[in-house]
Amino acid sequence: MMPEAKYNNARRICREIMIRIINAVTRPKDSTDLDRIPLEMRPLRNNTTRCCVYKDRAVIKYRCMASLGIAVEDEVDELTTIKEYLGQTLKRKSNSRFLTVLDVACSSCPDAHYHITDACRGCAARPCTMVCPKDAVSVINGKAKIDTDKCINCGKCQSACSFHAVVRIPVPCEESCPVGAIASGPDGKKVIDDEKCIYCGKCINACPFGAIMECSQVVHVLAEITKGTDVTAMVAPAMEGQFEANWNQLTAAMHVLGFTSVVQVAEGADETIAHEAEELAHKLAEGQKFMTTSCCPSYVQLAKKHIPEICGNVSDTPSPLAFTARKVKADNPDVKTVFIGPCLAKRKEGTELEDVDYVITFEELGAMLVATEIFLDEMPDIAQVDGTASAAARKFAISSGVSSAVAGSYAGETALNPVCIDGLDKKSIALLKAYAKGKAPGNFIEVMSCTGGCVGGPCVLQSAAKSRKAIENI
Amino acid sequence: MHNKKIQIEICAGTTCFVLGSVQFESFEESLPAEWKDFVEVTASRCLGLCRKGKFSGAPYVRINSVPIGNATPEKVMEVIAEMLDLPEGLNDA
Numbered sequence: 001m002m003p004e005a006k007y008n009n010a011r012r013i014c015r016e017i018m019i020r021i022i023n024a025v026t027r028p029k030d031s032t033d034l035d036r037i038p039l040e041m042r043p044l045r046n047n048t049t050r051c052c053v054y055k056d057r058a059v060i061k062y063r064c065m066a067s068l069g070i071a072v073e074d075e076v077d078e079l080t081t082i083k084e085y086l087g088q089t090l091k092r093k094s095n096s097r098f099l100t101v102l103d104v105a106c107s108s109c110p111d112a113h114y115h116i117t118d119a120c121r122g123c124a125a126r127p128c129t130m131v132c133p134k135d136a137v138s139v140i141n142g143k144a145k146i147d148t149d150k151c152i153n154c155g156k157c158q159s160a161c162s163f164h165a166v167v168r169i170p171v172p173c174e175e176s177c178p179v180g181a182i183a184s185g186p187d188g189k190k191v192i193d194d195e196k197c198i199y200c201g202k203c204i205n206a207c208p209f210g211a212i213m214e215c216s217q218v219v220h221v222l223a224e225i226t227k228g229t230d231v232t233a234m235v236a237p238a239m240e241g242q243f244e245a246n247w248n249q250l251t252a253a254m255h256v257l258g259f260t261s262v263v264q265v266a267e268g269a270d271e272t273i274a275h276e277a278e279e280l281a282h283k284l285a286e287g288q289k290f291m292t293t294s295c296c297p298s299y300v301q302l303a304k305k306h307i308p309e310i311c312g313n314v315s316d317t318p319s320p321l322a323f324t325a326r327k328v329k330a331d332n333p334d335v336k337t338v339f340i341g342p343c344l345a346k347r348k349e350g351t352e353l354e355d356v357d358y359v360i361t362f363e364e365l366g367a368m369l370v371a372t373e374i375f376l377d378e379m380p381d382i383a384q385v386d387g388t389a390s391a392a393a394r395k396f397a398i399s400s401g402v403s404s405a406v407a408g409s410y411a412g413e414t415a416l417n418p419v420c421i422d423g424l425d426k427k428s429i430a431l432l433k434a435y436a437k438g439k440a441p442g443n444f445i446e447v448m449s450c451t452g453g454c455v456g457g458p459c460v461l462q463s464a465a466k467s468r469k470a471i472e473n474i
Numbered sequence: 475m476h477n478k479k480i481q482i483e484i485c486a487g488t489t490c491f492v493l494g495s496v497q498f499e500s501f502e503e504s505l506p507a508e509w510k511d512f513v514e515v516t517a518s519r520c521l522g523l524c525r526k527g528k529f530s531g532a533p534y535v536r537i538n539s540v541p542i543g544n545a546t547p548e549k550v551m552e553v554i555a556e557m558l559d560l561p562e563g564l565n566d567a
Binding site: 007012015016019041243244363366367369370371373374375376377378461462463466 | 486487488489491492493494496497499519520524525529530532
């Protein structure tokens with residue numbers, strides 16, 4: 001079963017590293033030197049996670065690299081210091097990659113396969129040897145063994161064994177990827193194929209070694225704030241319920257962090273609703289069989305890279321982020337815009353939208369709060385945001401929220417039949433391919449890459465169930 | 475009569491939340507039924523233990539006013555089990 005919150009020990013280490021980096025960057029005099037972070041986190045003669053303290057430190061150094069926004073694949077010289085990486089990253093306009101594989105942390109999991117464990121009792125019936133269509137199972141020294149050269153991974157031996165002695169050992173990152181974008185490279189380490197990747201971020205949480213990380217933009221945002229630039233935080237609707245704090249306290253906290261203004265992306269969502277409802281009425285009247293939503297950037301990537309035949313059905317309406325950023329820049333072209341959300345694919349969308357300068361995540365915002373010692377419950381609860389966004393727009397972050405909102409504003413002639421794809425996986429992608437061929441079960445399809453909607457995003461702090469409840473209560 | 479319950483305060487402050495207090499989301503429900511009369515679990519406002527750069531010990535839990543750093547449900551359960559084993563554990567409350 002998937003854990004409710006995206007939290008495990010590997011995530012914790014990443015968050016702690018981010019906090020330490022923010023401290024070192026914003027308060028260099030009072031904090032540990034950047035290059036000492038691996039040593040501080042893994043002092044000698046302490047417990048280690050991996051084989052030895054030195055390997056742990058090496059992995060932490062690569063985590064620092066990714067946290068600074070530099071892909072580990074871009075390493076040229078192993079002796080480049082974390083401080084030098086900070087200098088390099090601040091000179092770049094954008095990251096070379098969105099996701100990076102820490103090859104040192106990657107365990108090079110062998111391809112998914114079946115394995116007979118010690119639970120095998122070498123029974124007399126030996127059904128495993130009988131059901132195998134390739135004669136790959138034989139009993140050696142009283143234990144059944146699979147000849148991997150002959151095995152075709154059909155799994156029949158697993159179903160046949162009464163002792164549950166046969167296990168299937170998966171490759172977690174590969175299994176989590178809905179589009180087959182991650183596979184073993186020549187040395188067994190995993191490689192992400194950018195031509196296929198839809199930046200859904202599922203692999204980040206799937207890898208038990210935490211070997212896949214996103215390339216962050218936090219230090220870029222910090223540099224803008226330090227320079228004194230006007231920085232506007234554009235906060236995703238999924239923020240609702242992330243922290244034990246209300247919007248007033250969150251806004252106050254973001255001001256303390258140095259954001260000059262804070263806007264809710266839900267305001268842009270209201271524009272998306274109005275435009276998309278109109279577009280939908282128009283397209284259905286024209287005889288188009290169905291239209292899909294377009295606000296999930298991972299789905300947009302999926303359509304472009306894997307289901308080109310559905311692209312004509314994807315709504316042309318700009319996303320809530322696009323509308324929000326456009327308005328912010330129209331009001332003040334000199335401002336730098338930062339989207340704060342639960343999503344990785346938004347970083348890709350951000351690079352494609354001229355009005356979006358940076359994208360950071362809820363986890364990264366959390367790290368900024370911790371580093372700055374901001375305690376949300378101590379923030380003043382004084383009205384600061386005029387919440388102009390409608391309740392429908394604020395529900396964009398949960399599955400069926402978008403389709404309900406658009407349906408609520410729909411005024412077309414054709415009867416509306418909305419259908420939701422709640423989470424992208426191999427199965428739902430096959431469904432979408434069938435829809436494109438004319439087998440759509442409805443005429444308005446909402447697609448969310450993350451199960452449950454944005455509240456189930458790869459970079460959330462709160463459990464999806466808890467934040468869904470907070471949003472449903474709006 | 476030892477009727478004082480063991481007080482478990484789970485810090486719900488910002489630092490502890492970011493660094494993993496989410497693990498305690500259903501902690502109370504996961505306790506063995508026979509413990510329920512001896513243990514009281516509360517989500518506390520920031521306990522203040524993370525301040526002055528001590529964030530790396532988060533999440534914190536306080537058991538009868540003794541702070542536990544890098545708390546996990548397993549770690550806290552262990553401490554409770556030990557206290558319940560020894561009658562004086564309840565006396566200390």
